[in-house]
Amino acid sequence: MPGKKTYKCFICPRRTKQTDRYAISKSHRSVVTRLSGRTPSEEDFLCNKCRHICKSHVKGTRKGKNKLQSSSVYNNLTSTSQPSSSTPASPPSVQLPFPSTSRGHSSCCICKRPGPKLIVVPVNIRHQIFISKEIIIPAGARCCPNHLQGNIGDLQPISETTTVNRTTIAQLVKFLRSEIQRQEKTRLNLNNDESLSDAEYVNLMGISKDSFKDLLQYIEGKVRLTPARSLRTSLAIFLMKIRGGESNRVLSTLFNVSKSCVRRCISSVRSALGGRFVSENLGFQHITRSDVIQHHTRQIAQTLFGSSPAGNQVILVLDGTYIYINKSGNFHFQRQSFSLHKGRPLLKPMIIVSTTGHFISVMGPYLARNNDASIIKHIMKSNIEDIRNWVQEDDIFIVDRGFRDSMDYLEELGIQAHMPCFMSKGEKQMSTESANTSRLVTKIRWVVESANSRIKQWKYLGHVLPTSQIPYIGDFIKIVCSICNRYLKPLSSGNADEEESLGLKMLHLSKQVNVLQQQVEEQHLDRRSGCWEPVEDLRGIYGICTMYCYSMHSILQLLLIQYMKFCILKE
Template sequence: MALRGSKRRIDFDTENALTSSDILNLTGLSKENFNDLCSIVQKGNLRDSRTRSVRTCIGIFLTKLKSGLSNKLLSTLFNLGKDSVRRAIASARKYLSENFVPSNLGFNHISREEVITSHTRPLAQSLFGKGMYPAIIVADGTYIYIQKSSQFKFQRKCYSMHKHRPLVKPMVFVTTSGYIISVIGPYYSDGKNNDAQIMKHIIQHDIEEFKKWVAEDDIMIVDRGFRDALDLLQEMGIQTKMPAFNKKGESQLPVEDSNVTRLVTKIRWVVESVNGRIKSWKYLDRVLPNSQIPFVSDYVNIACAIMNKYWPELNTGDSEQDEQLASKMLYLSKQKNLLHEKIIEEGLDKRSCKWQKIDASSAPSFPRLSEEDIRNITVGVYQLKLAPSYTREHLDDDGNYEVFTCDHEENLLCAKIQSRHISSKCYRVWVKYDDISVVGWYCQCKAGSRVVGTCSHVTALIWYLGIGKYTDNIFENCRDWSKYLLDARNLPDPVTVDESDNEEANDEE
C-alpha cells in the first residue's frame, strides 16, 4: 500500500491506488461511502490547496480519527509537511462540523415521528410501549480521557472519582436500534457533573430544544446514575425505566425487581455498544492533549454523524421474533422463582443439608442441550459468551468439574462458581432439571433470583453440563496469558536451619 519512493505513499486521489479494504482500514468507511462523503464535501466551500486535494484532506482527517496516529506519522505516510497535515485536519474538522454534522446528528436533525417509525426496535415497543408507540430513548454518558492540567481548579473539575483519572463527559442519546439522536457536551466529570446533574442541565437549559422534541408518555431508559433526575423527567411527563436498587441491608434483588431490571437491561445495552463504537475511533479512545479540548465536541460529533449516515444500526430487530420474545419476557417477569422458594423453605442452602461432591461428568441424566436451547433460557447471548471463561476457572488441574448432589432431592445440582470480579467471593448456584430440559435455577449473586433469563453463573453451569463436557477443545479460543507473567506472591518456603549448624551455639558441658 505504501510504496517507498512514490510521490504520495497513501494516495486517495488516484483511482484504484487504494483497495476497498485499504480505505476501510484507514478511514472506517467503505470505498463507496468514502467517495460519497468526499462528493458531499466537494459541493461545499472546502477547496483543493497547493499541497493537497479535498479527498486527501478528508482522508487525512479520517485516518487521524480512526487510527489515532500523530501528525508526525501522518506527515510521513502522506508525504506532506507536518504543518500541512495540521491545516488539513483543521480544515476538514471545521467543514464537517459546520456542514455535515447538523444534517446527521442532533435533536433538530430528526423528528420524533421518524425515530418511532424507523429507528425503534419492535422489542422495545412490545416491552414498554403498551400499544401507545411512544418515542423510546436510551441515555448515558461516555468518557473522553484528557491529560492532567496545571490549572488546578480545572484539574479538580475534570477528575472523575469513578474512573480515577481526568476526563470529560459527552452525554449520548440513542434509539433502541442504536441510531444516535444527539451527543451533548462535553461536561466536566467531578461529582457535581454526574449523569443526573447533566440531565437536569440539558432539560432546564432546553439544549437543542429537548423539551419541545419529547412528548408526554415518551420513555427514557437510563442507568442508576440518573436516579436524582427521575423526578424532573416525570414532571415533564416522560416515563423512566431504570434498573432496580438493592434494598437497605439486602445483598440480592427480590425476584420481582430482578425480573423488571432484566427487561430494562435487555434494551439499555444498546447505548453501551454505541459508546464502544465511538471508542472504535482510536483518537477518541486515547488520552487527548489538553490543547485539543476545544475540539472534543467536534471530533465526537463528526464520528457519530458518520456512524449515523454510513454504518448500519446495531439491531433493528425482526417484528415477529421480537414480539414473541417480548411476550415471553413479560410473562416470565410476573412469575416467581419456585426453586428459590424451595431452597429457602427446605434449608437447602444451609450447612445442615448434606450435599455429596461429584464430578460433573457423572451428573445423573442431565439433558444434552444446544446453544439455541441455552439462548432460550438466558434470553440473550452475553451470559453465554462468558460461560467458557467461568468454566475454565472452575475446572481443577485434573480437568474435573466439581458439582454437588443432594440425596433427598432428585435432579437438583449445586455448584460454587467463582466471582470474576472478587477473588474471595464464590456464588452458590442451583439448577433443577428433568430428562429433556432445565426447569429451574437460582444463584446467590445480586441478580441470581430472576427467572427472566439467567445470570452468568447459572449459565456457566448449564452450559458445561449441557454442551461443554461433550465438546473437545472447548477452550480453543481462550489462551492462558498468566504463564507469561510472574506472581510476586509465590515465594519459596523459608529454609529451616538446624540448631546444630549454628556456630555460635554453646557447646555442651
C-alpha cells in the same frame, strides 16, 4: 482665493489625505523625474507608497529594484514612456482534438447564464478539469461563483476541437510535468479512485469508497486547495487521524507533507464537516419523532415498555461516556476535570440513541465532576436543541443507576424513566421481581453501551487527548456519530414478529414465581447445618423412583465392570 480641493500624488493618480502627503525631497527629485518624465515643482507631493519606492531606489538595494519592477505604477509609466520590448502572444493556430467551452466574458461557460457577478475560472481549476474530463476551458473564460463550490462537474462543451496558441500549450505542458513530479513524491495517492480497493478504504478510513465520495461533497469549496494536498488528500488525512489515531508525524510521512500542513488540514476539514454534515445527520432537528418510531425503534422495546396502544411513544436510551485527557496546567480546570470515580482527568459527553443504536444527539462534553443525573437535568432545564418540544409526555427513557437522582424530575416532566433496581437496605440479594425488572431494562439498554464502544473504535477518541484538543472534542465526537449514522449499519435490527413473541415471553416469565427459591426457603436448604435423612425414608415423600435406587452389591458390580473395561483398553 480658495485652495486646492484635491491633492494627488505626483507619480500615481491616487488622491492623498493630509496625513499621507509628503513633500518631494531633493534626493528624490531625480528619481521622480526619471519615473514620471516630468519635473516636480515645490507644491507637488508624494504618497507614502511612492515615497518609499523612491527611497529604496535611491539606496540602490535589490529590494528596491524588485519593488520598482513589481509596482503597477512603475509598469504603467514605463509602458507609456518606453516602447514595449516583450514578445507578443502568438495567435491561436494549433488545433487540438479536445472539446472546449465558450470563452466569452458576458455569460457563464458552464450554465450559460448571463452576468454580472461572473469570475474568471482559475488556472488550476482549468488544468484539473482537463486532467479529469479532457475538456479545455479557454483562458479568461468566466463562470458563476457557485460552480467553483462543487458544481463544476456539470460542464458541457460546445466544440469538439480547440484552437490554442503556443503559450497555452506551454502552460499545459508545465502543469502536467509538475503533476508527474508531485505524483512521484506521493507515497499514498488518494487522487486516483483505483489506487485503493473498497476494503482498503474501510481499513484505513473506516468508510467505503462510495461513502468517501459522498463525504467529499460536504467539504468542497470549504477547504483550501494547495500544491501539497488536494481535497481528497485532506479528507483522507482527517479520516485516518480519527480512525487509526496516528500521530501527525506518521501522517506527514505517509502523505509526504509537513506536520504543519497536516495540522492545518485536520483543522480545516473539522470545521467544514462540523457545519452542514453534522446538522443533517445528528441532533434532535435532523430526525422527526415519526421516523424514530417507525424506523429506529425495535419491536421488543415497544412490547416490554410501550404503554400506549397507538404506539406513538418514543423510546430513547441515554448514557454518558468518557473521553480521557491529559492533566491540565490550569489548576481550576484541573480540579473540575478530575474524576474521583476513575482517578484521572476526563470529559463526559452525553450520548442519546434509539433502541436500534441510531445516534439521536450528543450533548456536551461536560466536566468530570458532573454525574449523569446532573447532566440530564441541565439538558432538560436549558432546553438544549429544543429537546423539551421534541420529547413529549409519556415518552420513555431507558437509563442506568447513575440517573437515580433525576428520576423524580423526569417524572415531573411526564417522562417514563426505567432503570435497573437497587437492593433494599439489609438485603443480600435482589428479590425475584426486582431482578426480573432489571433484566428487562438491560435487554434494551445494552445498545447504548455498544454505541459508546463504536465511538471508541475510532482510535483518536479512545486515546488520551492533549489539552490543546479539549475545545474540539465535541466536534470530533459529533462528526464520528454523524458518520456512523450515515454510512454504517445499525447496531441492532431484527424481525418484528420474532421480537414481539420474545418480548411477550419475557414479560410472562418475569411475572412467574420462583419455585426453586420457595423450595429452598421452605426446606431450609440455605442453612449450613441441614437436617439430612436416609434415602429410603424419602421415596414416598418426594416421589423418588425405585428404578434408580441401587443396592451396595449393584454399585460395586457396576464399578468393577467399568474398571475391567478400562484395563482392557489400556492393554
